[in-house]
Amino acid sequence: MLTEFIQEVKPAIDAELRLAVTHPEFRSYPGLETILRYHLGLNGNGGEATDQGKRIRPLLVLLAGYAVSGNWQPAIPSAAAVELLHNFSLIHDDIEDKSEIRRGRETVWKKWGIPLAINAGDALYTLSYDELNKLCKTVNENAAYRSTQVLIDTCLHLTGGQHLDISFEKQHILSIDSYWDMISGKTAALISACLLLGAIAGNASVGSEKSLADFGRFLGLSFQVLDDWLGIWGETQKTGKSSASDLVLGKKTLPILYGVERGGRFAQRWIKGPIESNEVPELTDILIDEGAQAFTEAQAERLTEQALRSLKAAGCKNKGEEMLNELALSLLKREK
Amino acid sequence: MLTEFIQEVKPAIDAELRLAVTHPEFRSYPGLETILRYHLGLNGNGGEATDQGKRIRPLLVLLAGYAVSGNWQPAIPSAAAVELLHNFSLIHDDIEDKSEIRRGRETVWKKWGIPLAINAGDALYTLSYDELNKLCKTVNENAAYRSTQVLIDTCLHLTGGQHLDISFEKQHILSIDSYWDMISGKTAALISACLLLGAIAGNASVGSEKSLADFGRFLGLSFQVLDDWLGIWGETQKTGKSSASDLVLGKKTLPILYGVERGGRFAQRWIKGPIESNEVPELTDILIDEGAQAFTEAQAERLTEQALRSLKAAGCKNKGEEMLNELALSLLKREK
Numbered sequence: 143m144l145t146e147f148i149q150e151v152k153p154a155i156d157a158e159l160r161l162a163v164t165h166p167e168f169r170s171y172p173g174l175e176t177i178l179r180y181h182l183g184l185n186g187n188g189g190e191a192t193d194q195g196k197r198i199r200p201l202l203v204l205l206a207g208y209a210v211s212g213n214w215q216p217a218i219p220s221a222a223a224v225e226l227l228h229n230f231s232l233i234h235d236d237i238e239d240k241s242e243i244r245r246g247r248e249t250v251w252k253k254w255g256i257p258l259a260i261n262a263g264d265a266l267y268t269l270s271y272d273e274l275n276k277l278c279k280t281v282n283e284n285a286a287y288r289s290t291q292v293l294i295d296t297c298l299h300l301t302g303g304q305h306l307d308i309s310f311e312k313q314h315i316l317s318i319d320s321y322w323d324m325i326s327g328k329t330a331a332l333i334s335a336c337l338l339l340g341a342i343a344g345n346a347s348v349g350s351e352k353s354l355a356d357f358g359r360f361l362g363l364s365f366q367v368l369d370d371w372l373g374i375w376g377e378t379q380k381t382g383k384s385s386a387s388d389l390v391l392g393k394k395t396l397p398i399l400y401g402v403e404r405g406g407r408f409a410q411r412w413i414k415g416p417i418e419s420n421e422v423p424e425l426t427d428i429l430i431d432e433g434a435q436a437f438t439e440a441q442a443e444r445l446t447e448q449a450l451r452s453l454k455a456a457g458c459k460n461k462g463e464e465m466l467n468e469l470a471l472s473l474l475k476r477e478k
Numbered sequence: 479m480l481t482e483f484i485q486e487v488k489p490a491i492d493a494e495l496r497l498a499v500t501h502p503e504f505r506s507y508p509g510l511e512t513i514l515r516y517h518l519g520l521n522g523n524g525g526e527a528t529d530q531g532k533r534i535r536p537l538l539v540l541l542a543g544y545a546v547s548g549n550w551q552p553a554i555p556s557a558a559a560v561e562l563l564h565n566f567s568l569i570h571d572d573i574e575d576k577s578e579i580r581r582g583r584e585t586v587w588k589k590w591g592i593p594l595a596i597n598a599g600d601a602l603y604t605l606s607y608d609e610l611n612k613l614c615k616t617v618n619e620n621a622a623y624r625s626t627q628v629l630i631d632t633c634l635h636l637t638g639g640q641h642l643d644i645s646f647e648k649q650h651i652l653s654i655d656s657y658w659d660m661i662s663g664k665t666a667a668l669i670s671a672c673l674l675l676g677a678i679a680g681n682a683s684v685g686s687e688k689s690l691a692d693f694g695r696f697l698g699l700s701f702q703v704l705d706d707w708l709g710i711w712g713e714t715q716k717t718g719k720s721s722a723s724d725l726v727l728g729k730k731t732l733p734i735l736y737g738v739e740r741g742g743r744f745a746q747r748w749i750k751g752p753i754e755s756n757e758v759p760e761l762t763d764i765l766i767d768e769g770a771q772a773f774t775e776a777q778a779e780r781l782t783e784q785a786l787r788s789l790k791a792a793g794c795k796n797k798g799e800e801m802l803n804e805l806a807l808s809l810l811k812r813e814k
Contacts, residue, residue, distance in 0.1 A: 165634055167631060167634035167635055167638060168634065168638060170638060170642075170659045170663075171637075171638035171639075171641050171642060171659075171663070173641055173642075173645055174637065174638055174641040234596050234597070234600060237592070237593070237596060238592070238593035238596060238597065239593075255644075256573070256574070256592070257573070257574035257575075257644045258641065258644050258645070260570050260573060260574055260596055260599075261570070261574065261637050261640045261641055261644065262637075262641070263596075263600075264570060264599075264600075264603065264633070264637050265633070265634060265637035265638070265641075267600065267603070268630055268633040268634055268637065269634075271607060271626060271629075271630050272627075272630045272634075275623065275626060275627050275630065278623060283619050283620065283623050284619060286623055287611065287614060287619050287622055287623060290607060290611060290626060291608075291611050293607075294604055294607050294608045294611065295503060297600070297601070297604040298501060298503035298504065298601060298604055298605075298608075299503055301507075301510065301597050301598075301600050301601035301604065302503060302504060302506060302507035302510055302601070303507075304597045305507050305509055305510040305594065305597055305598070305601075306506075306507060306509075308593045308594050308597065309509055309594070323506045323507075327506075327507070
């Protein structure tokens with residue numbers, strides 16, 4: 143069911159993204175449009191699927207719109223807006239993190255330099271507001287105004303989370319409280335916004351809106367915690383590529399922060415400085431012994447349950463709800 | 479009259495900017511707010527005037543609102559929005575241009591590093607949309623929606639102009655046509671938006687809106703051309719500080735591009751590479767001989783006249799119009 147839905151909506155999402163970057167204002171500035179098309183994977187005739195990312199966020203928007211109203215079409219501008227926003231944040235994050243590769247290709251700053259990349263990100267961000275203003279036509283002025291406010295609040299949350307993330311890079315130790323602040327800004331805020339924007343475009347009741355936004359927030363948090371779990375005990379790690387472990391990368395993920403707060407053998411090693419690849423197997427086991435794995439799994443479990451309960455509370459009781467449930471489970475159970 | 483108006487509105491602009499950066503979403507992210515307050519010059523109790531810039535743009539917004547409705551208060555969110563937008567673009571421009579000093583203090587990237595600076599710029603940009611959404615309360619939903627669209631179009635224009643500007647840095651020669659594209663994006667679009675936003679907040683007629691927007695556009699273009707003139711024949715240059723001349727800085731300004739297009743002695747020297755300070759007096763004279771000064775003055779004159787004619791066409795016929803006229807003349811005649 144979900145697969146058919148994706149096949150149905152995917153061309154509409156891509157068409158809207160193409161329309162967004164072919165903005166009349168860019169006529170005098172074709173070079174800028176070229177960068178945006180490259181980053182969004184819209185260069186080829188049909189678009190290269192591998193260059194585009196998974197388009198999970200616009201899918202969540204359309205599913206929410208469909209769940210509350212039986213109709214996904216009015217939410218298309220909102221779906222495009224979150225994908226543009228997500229991609230804008232990737233352009234800037236890649237500069238901030240010095241990442242040279244994204245989706246198997248050179249990142250924008252690596253290809254065009256930092257100045258043009260910062261500027262292209264700003265333009266892409268602007269286009270997401272441009273999309274939301276189209277809701278005046280597909281829905282009404284109030285939906286446009288409210289959706290814009292959602293995007294604003296989400297971006298303030300995102301930039302707040304990113305601020306913490308960058309600041310924490312220089313810090314060797316981080317509290318679990320700060321971790322939740324960071325990921326609620328960096329990951330959960332946008333996922334929550336996807337559901338809320340879909341609900342607004344579908345003219346949902348206040349109660350359904352709130353429940354769907356909660357579903358998105360818990361889904362985002364749970365997804366991040368699972369990602370942290372995979373960063374230490376995932377397939378890549380199991381097959382022995384210890385260099386890819388979050389331990390070596392020095393990331394401040396939940397199991398690592400739990401180990402640090404425990405103050406045991408793991409913490410004693412962690413505070414001494416960078417972990418080498420050959421230490422990974424032992425430290426991974428120590429984390430299990432000290433309860434970090436069980437703690438992380440319990441958190442993921444709790445958040446997943448809260449997500450599914452919130453989805454149910456939205457009271458859609460239709461195919462839309464079923465597909466959101468299916469998508470959530472597929473996101474949360476991947477590879478595990 | 480203008481001086482009293484400025485004294486009356488300045489505290490209201492600053493209060494709104496303070497309110498904007500004290501956003502509830504930042505509660506978990508105080509470090510981000512610190513950066514924004516620093517950049518806006520809002521750190522001290524009363525704000526340090528020298529750190530704040532001239533606040534010309536919000537003043538234009540309020541004057542336009544006052545000219546069309548006799549009331550500047552409803553336009554306060556729009557005034558704050560343009561100042562936030564302007565300051566966001568300065569944070570990103572300073573990174574892109576590698577500028578280390580702004581208003582006599584270290585720039586944000588120099589003080590906090592590029593990653594936090596890019597991110598702080600994104601947050602500041604977001605706050606300008608947040609301000610415009612407040613028009614729902616001070617005016618109505620339609621004003622908020624339309625003003626947001628103005629901000630969007632302006633930013634697409636700004637990023638387009640900035641894209642050209644950065645791209646042109648590597649180019650030694652630039653056509654005068656491309657010059658107009660660049661400055662219409664980089665300078666004129668935002669000034670035009672200030673007037674248009676003030677007119678929208680003041681519920682102006684369609685005709686007045688258009689005329690005021692035109693006034694802003696011509697004012698912005700004229701201002702830039704005058705700035706170009708000063709960059710070669712201004713006071714600093716006259717008093718012998720040749721190193722500050724746009725000739726040495728290698729800027730692509732109007733008199734220089736005119737000289738290049740003329741293809742005479744100036745052009746022959748320009749294409750050979752960087753100009754030294756000791757060559758400035760002779761090249762400045764050659765530019766005059768080849769007609770670049772007269773051409774630049776004629777363009778400034780033409781644009782100023784178009785600006786003042788557009789202002790008159792808006793048909794406000796009141797103190798607001800007089801003050802806009804006064805401000806325009808003071809901006810355009812400074813130092814010359």
